[in-house]
Amino acid sequence: RTVKGVISDANGPLESVNVILKGSNTGIVTNSKGEFTFPKTLKTGDILLISYLGYKTQEVEIRANTTFISITLEEDLFEFVGALDTNKPYKSKRSKKQQ
Numbered sequence: 001r002t003v004k005g006v007i008s009d010a011n012g013p014l015e016s017v018n019v020i021l022k023g024s025n026t027g028i029v030t031n032s033k034g035e036f037t038f039p040k041t042l043k044t045g046d047i048l049l050i051s052y053l054g055y056k057t058q059e060v061e062i063r064a065n066t067t068f069i070s071i072t073l074e075e076d077l078f079e080f081v082g083a084l085d086t087n088k089p090y091k092s093k094r095s096k097k098q099q
Contacts, residue, residue, distance in 0.1 A: 003038045003062065005069030006030075007050060014052060014073065022047040022059065042066075 007017045013034025020027030021040065030036045038048070042062045048069070051057040055073040 001041055001043075001067060003042050003048075003067060003069060005036055005038075005071065007034045007036070007052075007071045007073065009055065009073050009075070014055075017050060017052040017073070020049045020051070022049050 005019070007014050007019070007030050013030070013032075015030055015032045015034065017030040017034070017036075018027060019030065019036050019038065021038075021042070026040050028036050028039055042048075044062055044064050044066075046062040048060045048062070049057060050060060050071055050073065052073060054075060056076040058071060058073065060069055060071065
């Protein structure tokens with residue numbers, strides 16, 4: 001069956017959210033209104049992975065009556081580990097010879 005859906009967060013629809021069939025390379029991204037129509041027909045038991053940078057990835061199992069999915073993503077806290085390397089001086093790629 002064809003599955004459509006809308007993906008949003010607490011502030012509204014999200015554009016460019018990845019919607020991928022688990023275990024495959026088949027997927028789509030949401031449009032500017034957070035909407036998608038999955039390009040492949042899905043069957044009961046298939047799992048869609050919904051992912052977007054800065055948000056927790058969600059798995060949605062397709063059930064016998066699933067034709068529309070409405071998901072609200074939760075923000076995911078991530079931190080960068082390490083420090084900037086400030087010991088390296090900046091070097092321009094320009095030649096020092098002026099003509």
